[in-house]
Amino acid sequence: MKTRLGPLPVKEGPAAGQTILYFQAPWGLQFEAISYPQGMAYEKGAETVLWNPKDPAK
Numbered sequence: 001m002k003t004r005l006g007p008l009p010v011k012e013g014p015a016a017g018q019t020i021l022y023f024q025a026p027w028g029l030q031f032e033a034i035s036y037p038q039g040m041a042y043e044k045g046a047e048t049v050l051w052n053p054k055d056p057a058k
Contacts, residue, residue: 001025014042 006021017040021033043049 004030014040016041 002024004022004024006019006023008020010016010018010020017038018034018036022030023033024030039049
């Protein structure tokens with residue numbers, strides 16, 4: 001696996017709290033991995049959270 005770019009922390013705006021990593025598989029496919037273990041900034045005041053990896057069915 002080859003890292004292309006990152007990890008890139010998002011520190012401002014509604015997506016603050018994300019960290020993004022771009023990498024390439026040995027067969028050439030490029031991937032983007034996004035994590036936000038403490039949630040994103042918009043979630044603090046949102047009535048509806050768009051998606052939660054801890055409960056994807058919601």
